[in-house]
Amino acid sequence: MSGDNRNRYASAGVSIERGNRWVDAIRPLAAKTDRNGVVAGIGGFGGVFRPEWEKYRDPVLVSGTDGVGTKLKVAQWAGIYEGLGIDLVAMCANDIAVMGAEPLFFLDYYASGRLDPEVGKRIFSGIAEGCRQAGAALLGGETAEMPGVYQDADFDLAGFVVGIADREKIVDGRKIGLGHRLYGLPSTGIHSNGFSLVRKVLIEERGISPGYRPEWSPGEDWAHILTRPTRIYVPLILEMIARVEVSAMVHVTGGGLTENVPRVLPEGFSARINPRAWEKPPVFQEIQKAGKVTTREMFQVFNMGIGLVVVVPSEAGKALEGFLSEKGETFYFLGEVIPGGREVVYDRSF
Structure with missing residues (x-):
């Protein structure tokens, strides 16, 4: 050759x-x-x-x-x-x-x-x-x-x-019933969904620079805020289900709470969630303001600060709260399961 x-x-x-x-x-x-x-x-x-x-x-x-x-x-x-x-x-x-x-x-x-x-x-x-x-x-x-x-x-x-x-x-929501309680665990940020919108409104339209530090985040610049990795909840989940009666869990990804929570709901049930039960991370407020995005759409695209939802029977609520407190976890009571057509019902108007 x-x-x-x-x-x-x-x-x-x-x-x-x-x-x-x-x-x-x-x-x-x-x-x-x-x-x-x-x-x-x-x-x-x-x-x-x-x-x-x-x-x-x-x-x-x-x-x-x-x-x-x-x-x-x-x-x-x-x-x-x-x-x-x-x-x-x-x-x-x-x-x-x-x-x-x-x-x-x-x-x-x-x-x-x-x-x-x-x-x-x-x-x-x-x-x-x-x-x-x-x-x-x-x-x-x-x-x-x-x-x-x-x-x-x-x-x-x-x-x-x-x-x-x-x-x-297997935890698949089939044991969910009326009055079951929904708890939320924080995300570490945007995680890995919605970045086409992030790029459009923050990088292309607003023109943010990687090294700029917004006033609400003096410790991190935009490069690190937007690339902060998704939290891995696996060890916490495996210990939790061994110690607490859990009806369902939701990994909040593309579609946010609005689209992901219904995936575990049986026929005849919906989830009522208070969207003001937790403080939204500033990065989501920046995206919404920059893109003039409605609150309803924000909840359909992003996790809005909640990366994991845990559903438990009402009588197991205290046990879950005790477990999460023992582990040093921040958590929020989001709402409860109600009669409905497998959807999220936000109990306050956007």
Whole structure:
């Protein structure tokens, strides 16, 4: 083969050598997430995991997949990438944890026009940290260099999680009844939804700069406010359901309280929520003001400061409050379950 033809794949924009270096950099990060059950992880054609089946009467696997949406573009604007990996794990692991499942392992998919080792290492360090927080092994994944599909440094992320639960202990809302109480736990900020609107009204229209510190946040600039990672509620959830009778839980993602709470409500029930039960973080007030967004739409797009909703029978309310206080958690009583057509009824007009 002539020298002119030896590196045709590289001339097309894909470097096998760069990809190999990438995997070598990820391997030690993944090793830090090892847990009981890992048989074989990154490097083979597939990850191998053996759950501790004997711990369960009727074990079922629970899976989830998600991404971080256009928060990717905000991370590029801010030059802060570590939180994206935590976001990715959180979006997947929180979703299965609210069903009562313990995350076992996590897989990622990363695709870019051209792999940037420095950016990649920062993202994957976040994924490893997210897996550590969620108690899941980073078992494998796929890294793809796709020039022509993605432009230069543009990239996308997706995550996949598998967890386990006892079938009879799945938390799915079927035990919800009249008078059950709804409690909210704070988010760490915007989390990972609504960033198309954030980019439009704050970055494109208002023109905020990454390094500017708004007067209501003297400790953080806009770059860090907007890239603050999603909270991983998994350890708290798993301990909570072992100690308190929980009817349902809601991970508040795209659609906010308005769209997510009805997902756990049985037929014939609605949730009455007091939208003034908690103080909304200033970042949401900034978005609403900058974009002239109605309050109703804000509650349909963002978590508005509530990242997790817990529904319990009225008689379990004190037990939940005691548990959360013991754990040092801030929480809010949001409202209760009422007769209705599987919707959120805000008890005060917007």
